[in-house]
Amino acid sequence: MEQYFVRPETVDRIRSSWIGGVIEQYVAWLADRQYSWRSVTRRVPLLMRFGEFARRRGAALSEKAVLSSRKISHLQNPLSWYGSLAGETEAGSAGEQPAKG
Secondary structure, X not given: OOOOOOOHHHHHHHHHOOOHHHHHHHHHXXXXXXXXXXXXXXXXXXXXXXXXXXXXXXXXXXXXXXXXXXXXXXXXXXXXXXXXXXXOEOOEOOOOOOOOO
């Protein structure tokens, strides 16, 4: 993380976020795939803002979500990641009725 964010306050703010651990794993994933410095430093602030948006709307990380590598891959598509955190199924959100025809 420190190779992308020079200021210790920035790294501390990311790590102290409720999704800081997941963001750190995502940054490592990006680094392993040789994403550019610019790509990483643009994505992390977006994820931080998205994390706060999701938290304000009741999202919470479960242990299963944190440990699942499938969830990490969803960070590339934050909307699908949010859906999985919010308890939605792949067919739609819980309580959503199928469209009638």
